[in-house]
Every structure is written in C-alpha cells, then in structure tokens.
Amino acid sequence: xxxxxxxxxxxxxxxxxxxxxxxxxxxxxxxxxxxxxxxxxxxxxxxxxxxxxxxxxxxxxxxxxxxxxxxxxxxxxxxxxxxxxxxxxxxxxxxxxxxxxxxxxxxxxxxxxxxxxxxxxxxxxxxxxxxxxxxxxxxxxxxxxxxxxxxxxxxxxxxxxxxxxxxxxxxxxxxxxxxxxxxxxxxxxxxxxxxxxxxxxxxxxxxxxxxxxxxxxxxxxxxxxxxxxxxxxxxxxxxxxxxxxxxxxxxxxxxxxxxxxxxxxxxxxxxxxxxxxxxxxxxxxxxxxxxxxxxxxxxxxxxxxxxxxxxxxxxxxxxxxxxxxxxxxxxxxxxxxxxxxxxxxxxxxxxxxxxxxxxxxxxxxxxxxxxxxxxxxxxxxxxxxxxxxxxxxxxxxxxxxxxxxxxxxxxxxxxxxxxxxxxxxxxxxxxxxxxxxxxxxxxxxxxxxx
Numbered sequence: 001x002x003x004x005x006x007x008x009x010x011x012x013x014x015x016x017x018x019x020x021x022x023x024x025x026x027x028x029x030x031x032x033x034x035x036x037x038x039x040x041x042x043x044x045x046x047x048x049x050x051x052x053x054x055x056x057x058x059x060x061x062x063x064x065x066x067x068x069x070x071x072x073x074x075x076x077x078x079x080x081x082x083x084x085x086x087x088x089x090x091x092x093x094x095x096x097x098x099x100x101x102x103x104x105x106x107x108x109x110x111x112x113x114x115x116x117x118x119x120x121x122x123x124x125x126x127x128x129x130x131x132x133x134x135x136x137x138x139x140x141x142x143x144x145x146x147x148x149x150x151x152x153x154x155x156x157x158x159x160x161x162x163x164x165x166x167x168x169x170x171x172x173x174x175x176x177x178x179x180x181x182x183x184x185x186x187x188x189x190x191x192x193x194x195x196x197x198x199x200x201x202x203x204x205x206x207x208x209x210x211x212x213x214x215x216x217x218x219x220x221x222x223x224x225x226x227x228x229x230x231x232x233x234x235x236x237x238x239x240x241x242x243x244x245x246x247x248x249x250x251x252x253x254x255x256x257x258x259x260x261x262x263x264x265x266x267x268x269x270x271x272x273x274x275x276x277x278x279x280x281x282x283x284x285x286x287x288x289x290x291x292x293x294x295x296x297x298x299x300x301x302x303x304x305x306x307x308x309x310x311x312x313x314x315x316x317x318x319x320x321x322x323x324x325x326x327x328x329x330x331x332x333x334x335x336x337x338x339x340x341x342x343x344x345x346x347x348x349x350x351x352x353x354x355x356x357x358x359x360x361x362x363x364x365x366x367x368x369x370x371x372x373x374x375x376x377x378x379x380x381x382x383x384x385x386x387x388x389x390x391x392x393x394x395x396x397x398x399x400x401x402x403x404x405x406x407x408x409x410x411x412x413x414x415x416x417x418x419x420x421x422x423x424x425x426x427x428x429x430x431x432x433x434x435x436x437x438x439x440x441x442x443x444x445x446x447x448x449x450x
Contacts, residue, residue, distance in 0.1 A: 002246040004441075010255035011447045013134055013147075013166065016206045016228055021164035024133075024156040025095075025105070026116035029072075030064025030330065033114060034095055036404070038104045042092055045106045048078065049087035065113075072112055084110045093125065094282060096154040099386040100419045101395050102281040105153065116156070124167035125153050128222055130276065132168065132229050133387075134236075135161035138250035140388025146254055147236035148386060149229075149276045159387030168226045172197040200225035209445060213262040230272030231265055232256045235440065237275050237426065238433040257437075258445040268436050274429060278422045288425050289418040296428070299351040300359075301366075301420035303413055304375040311372050318407035320369045324397030334390070334397035338367040341379070348376050358427050366392070366416075368408070377420050384423045392419060 014020065027033050035041035044061055047053050055075055059066040066074050085108065095105035109119045124131075133148045139161040148159065156162055173196050200218040202210070206228055210218055218224050235241050235256050248255060259265050277285050284290035288297060305311045321338035341364050344356060348363070360379030367373040377392070384391050395416065399408060 002244065003248040004244045006257070006441075006444060007245050007248045007255055009444075009447065010257045011205075012253040012255050013132075013232060014253050015447075016203060016232070016256070017166050017201050018203050019167070019170055019201055021134075021166045022118050022121040023116065024121070024154040024158055024163045024165060025107075025114060025118050026156040027105075028064075028069060028115035029113075030067065032063035032065045034097065034103055034105045036103050036398075038092060041104050041106060042089060045092075046087050049082060051082055072115075077112060081108065081110045081113055094152040096150045096152040096158055096281075098155075098158060098389055098394050099148055099391050100279075100281060100422070101398070102150075102152055107153065121165055121167075122153065124170065126171065128169075129171075130168045130226070130229075131165040132233065133158060133163045133165050134254060135159050135163060135387070136253055137161055138388075142385050143250070143388050144385025145237055145242070146249060146387060147233060149233055149279050151280065151282055160389065161387075163387070166229070167201050168229050169198050169222060170201045172199060202228065205448070209258060209447070212445075213260075213265060215262065226273075227265065227269045228258075230269040230276065231258070233272035233275050234268045234433060234436055237429070238437040239430050240434040241437045257440045258447060259440045260443045260445040264439050264443060268440060271429070271432060271436055275426065278425050278429075285422065285425075288421050293421070294425075296352045296355040297421045297424050299348050299376055300381065300424050301374040301377050301417040303417060304365075304373055306371050306373065313410045313413075315407075316369070316372050317410070317413055318369055318401040319396060319399045319404070320401050321367045322400070323393070324400040324403055326403065332398055332403060334393050337393070337396060339364045339377075339382070340367075344376070355424075355428055358430065359424055366396075368413070372413075374416055374420070378424065380427055381420050381423045384427070391423060392416060395419065 032044070033041075044063060047061065048058055048065055055078070058078065065078070068074060091107045092104055093107050095103050097103050107117070107122060108114065109117045109122065111117065130149055130151050131154065133150065133154060134146055138146060143160070146159070154163060154165055198219070202218055202225070207218060210216070210228070215224065215227065218227070232254075236254060242249065245255070259268065277283070278288065287294045303311065305316070311317070322335050323337040324332050324334055327333055341362050344352070344363050349356065352359070356378070359381060362379045364377045364379060364382050365373045365375050366377050366382070382392060398404070399412070401407060
C-alpha cells in the first residue's frame with residue numbers, strides 16, 4: 001500500500017477552506033458557448049441574443065443551442081434568455097478547458113443555457129483571484145499531478161474525475177446592515193452593494209494553524225491569503241509525495257502535510273508560487289516564455305521544417321498528423337499522431353547540459369504535418385500528465401484541422417513551444433519540490449480537525 005505512515009493524519013484540501021469547492025462549469029451544448037477564437041464566439045452569441053434574428057437563422061448556425069437535449073428546449077430557452085438579459089461582450093471570459101488549454105466562453109447564469117452555470121463559482125471570478133483545482137478521487141491511470149491553479153473560469157472536466165475549484169479568496173458584500181457571502185449574493189441575485197470585503201478562503205482550523213506560526217491576519221492581502229494554498233501546490237507537484245502516497249491520494253482528496261514552523265511554510269509557498277506562474281496561461285513567465293529564455297529551455301520544442309528552411313505560416317501550419325478525431329457521440333479523442341523518438345543532437349546536449357538527466361534521456365520530434373514539426377520535446381516533457389491528461393498530446397487532439405476547421409495560427413504554434421518549456425521548467429523544479437516535501441515531513445504540525 002503506497003501511503004506514508006502519517007498520511008491519514010494530514011488535512012485534506014477540503015479541511016483548509018471555509019467555503020466548499022465548486023464543480024467547474026458543465027456546458028453540454030456541443031461547444032456552442034466555448035471557442036478557441038474569441039471573435040467567432042462573440043459573433044454567434046450576439047446573433048443568438050439578437051431579437052431581430054429569427055429562429056431559422058439561429059438554427060442555420062447548426063450549434064448545440066438549436067438542438068434538443070435533456071431538459072433543453074432550444075427555442076424556449078432562447079426566448080427565456082432574451083427576456084432575462086441582453087448580450088454583453090464583457091461576459092466573454094477566459095475558460096480553462098484542459099491543463100494548458102485555455103479558451104473563451106460566454107457566461108450566463110440564466111438556466112438552462114449552460115447545463116450547469118455554477119453561479120457561486122462565477123462570483124469569485126475577479127481580477128487578482130485564483131483557483132486551486134483538484135478532484136475528490138482519482139479515476140485515471142496514470143493520473144499524474146492531481147492539482148492545478150488558474151485565474152480563469154474552468155470546466156467540470158478540466159481534470160478527470162471532475163474538477164473542483166477552491167477560490168483562494170472570497171468576496172463578501174455588505175447590503176444594508178447584513179454581510180452576504182458571494183454565494184448568498186449569487187443565490188439572491190445581488191450584483192451591486194455598498195461595501196466589498198475580501199477574505200482568505202481558510203477554515204477556522206487553518207487560521208488557527210497560521211496563527212500558531214505568527215501569521216495572524218491572512219485576510220490582509222492576496223499573498224498572505226494564498227500561503228497555505230501555494231504550499232499545497234508545491235507539495236502536490238512533488239514526485240516523492242505523489243509516489244509515497246499514491247493509494248491515499250487516489251482514494252480521496254489529496255491530504256497535505258503542514259510544517260510546524262513559519263520558515264518552512266513560507267519557503268514552500270514560494271515554490272508553489274513558482275509553480276503557479278508556470279501553470280498560468282494568461283501571464284508570460286520571464287525566462288521561460290518571455291524575456292531572455294533560460295539556455296536549457298531555449299532548445300526545447302523549436303518549430304522546424306523537414307529538410308531545413310523557413311515554414312510558410314499560410315500553408316504549412318495545419319495539424320494533419322492524425323492527433324485527434326471525433327467519435328460517434330461527437331467527443332474528441334486523442335490518437336497516435338506522428339512523432340519520432342531519438343537521441344539528442346550534440347547541439348541540443350550542449351545547450352541543455354545536465355538538465356537532460358531530469359528531462360529524459362531521449363527526446364522526440366512532434367509533427368504537425370509532413371513538413372512542420374516541433375523539434376526536441378524531451379520524453380518526460382512529452383509524457384507529462386496532469387489530472388489524467390497527457391498535456392501536449394491532449395492539446396493537439398483538439399487542433400487537428402478536420403476538427404478545428406483551419407490551420408493553426410503562428411501564435412498557436414508558439415503556444416506548444418511555450419507549453420513544453422513550462423513543463424520542462426516544472427520538471428527541473430522537482431528536486432527542490434522533493435527536498436521541500438522532505439523538510440515538511442521532518443517537522444510536521446499535528447493537525448486537529450475541529
């Protein structure tokens with residue numbers, strides 16, 4: 001049984017929060033409310049809301065919003081939505097579909113436009129707030145890392161086993177003499193209020209733990225509010241933690257060991273912030289995806305042409321190497337695709353140096369088509385799995401030209417390069433993450449649930 005001796009004594013993620021996590025959004029409208037392209041989404045949703053556009057025109061768009069489904073009468077739902085609200089471009093939000101695959105969605109709480117719109121989750125979507133995601137039990141083999149962090153709205157299936165979202169901070173609002181939580185505001189439909197309060201999403205027991213470490217006001221700012229959550233992220237990405245406790249992690253919410261001293265906790269939280277930065281698709285990471293790229297990462301996932309020379313982005317960026325297809329139910333499934341495993345070249349070895357030992361002794365060339373490919377994607381980068389999804393392969397499965405309906409844009413081709421470099425940077429952090437986990441275990445705090 002792969003569970004360390006003290007695992008059962010550690011708090012679950014759900015023991016750390018004051019407000020229970022929410023499932024991600026559940027669309028079930030054939031992707032009509034979600035798109036990789038913001039303008040395409042805006043155009044069809046604006047048509048849907050426009051009272052001057054007749055139903056036959058909406059049906060002609062052939063989206064899930066015009067097709068009957070369980071509990072969804074499309075023409076009646078459209079009339080209900082139009083009566084309740086106008087189209088609002090500000091409700092087009094970034095939407096985390098899968099790890100490192102962030103798209104756009106149009107949000108509305110008018111039911112049943114979304115199958116599940118999760119209004120209590122949506123009200124915690126505000127500038128500066130983040131969500132830690134996990135699941136109540138593991139279902140995938142391999143699952144890889146069972147936690148993630150995002151500042152975007154997110155999907156129910158972001159992780160296999162259903163993703164739950166823990167907001168790191170909570171907005172409370174004063175209405176008259178009463179303090180209402182964001183959850184109550186969502187239930188009661190209150191949008192404007194006299195005063196907004198922001199507090200850390202921490203249970204009383206978690207606050208008591210921080211107080212013993214002389215961290216007495218976690219509500220004072222976002223950085224302090226996130227200390228425990230960033231620590232949890234650092235632990236969750238430690239290979240030693242995942243291996244030692246695999247059976248326990250699989251059966252329930254991950255349990256997180258806590259150190260008994262402030263210095264170790266703050267050092268762990270700082271590692272967690274490094275991870276959060278690498279997972280953040282919305283903000284460039286200096287040295288990894290922006291600025292002067294670290295030499296050991298610069299050689300990873302270089303866009304190249306078979307036989308050398310420059311690629312023509314107008315004609316040579318279509319993904320046709322059979323990375324994905326739709327099954328009979330319309331669900332996109334990953335396929336084998338085209339990749340070639342090989343040894344590193346002398347130039348790659350020189351550029352990457354000793355990091356090759358952590359990134360994999362072999363590498364791969366990953367093909368978009370017969371002409372274009374990403375050169376040098378180390379084996380461990382290619383195999384990196386989060387929440388049951390092999391990250392890069394899953395991303396590619398949705399971009400096959402027959403599914404996407406177009407070639408990739410130049411920035412989308414670069415997105416794979418950035419993704420591979422972020423995953424490489426995560427792998428290179430692993431020795432520090434394991435050392436951090438061992439340091440926490442050496443000085444454990446005795447958690448007592450209240």
